[in-house]
Ligand code: PEP
């Protein structure tokens with residue numbers, strides 16, 4: 216980090232700032248130019264608040280040189296991270312195909328879909344038990360019962376499960392869940408992220424509706440800083456001025472995240488497009504872009520789904536998608 220001091224800064228004020236910076240375990244290199252003095256900070260500046268520094272009357276500007284994210288940063292971890300548990304692996308050249316309904320509606324619905332998607336090559340079962348709905352009058356999910364049904368479907372099919380958490384107080388219910396999803400609306404729920412940093416379970420961190428890639432990286436950092444380094448990114452589209460699709464799939468995020476971070480990246484073309492017929496082309500594009508996996512919403516009867524029917528594929532459409540995904544993977548080999 217570099218701090219440019221204002222022209223008339225007194226020596227005393229400058230020394231006060233330098234002393235404070237050194238008290239933060241930073242080395243301070245001073246270079247005196249003709250007009251400005253520049254302080255170069257060496258060390259872990261992650262906890263330094265640049266806005267606070269910019270607000271000081273002696274500071275002209277502050278520039279970060281190294282990114283504020285450390286644990287998620289590829290600079291400090293050159294090799295791709297492979298997330299391995301006893302039930303699944305994400306990254307490392309394999310492909311994770313998560314599929315299932317937006318929300319768990321009944322045991323029959325869930326198990327039927329789970330069997331179908333497994334037969335087509337899905338490696339994980341998704342399904343929302345706690346649903347973040349825009350309207351409080353919409354179906355809120357089966358909650359604890361939904362998790363029970365997911366566990367039953369897991370037992371019946373052997374598919375590991377991924378489901379969304381909205382409140383850290385619900386964590387005991389997630390004990391047997393294989394991967395916990397943080398949904399787009401909670402990407403910056405920092406208290407939730409901190410709690411998830413204290414557990415030893417993979418976290419699927421979805422990008423917020425209006426969040427930058429840097430903010431997504433910083434949210435991963437929140438989880439990792441607490442000790443849980445098993446974080447998987449999920450690009451699920453961002454809000455733009457476009458209205459033909461529910462969101463705009465930012466596929467460049469895959470390339471950017473892969474460059475800046477060592478963590479795996481999953482793409483969710485269902486929420487990104489909101490339209491079932493656009494899901495397959497965007498899924499294929501995501502594979503070609505280098506995603507480590509996909510999350511696809513599948514429903515046995517999309518027209519009557521309690522949530523996100525318009526973007527849900529039928530099991531037959533999912534089978535077709537999966538076949539083509541595997542062909543694209545093969546072609547890229
Ligand atoms: C979901 O996966 O069902 C979901 C609510 O996704 P998002 O948080 O990306 O909107």
Ligand code: MN
Pocket residue numbers: 317318486512522523
């Ligand atoms: Mn959904």
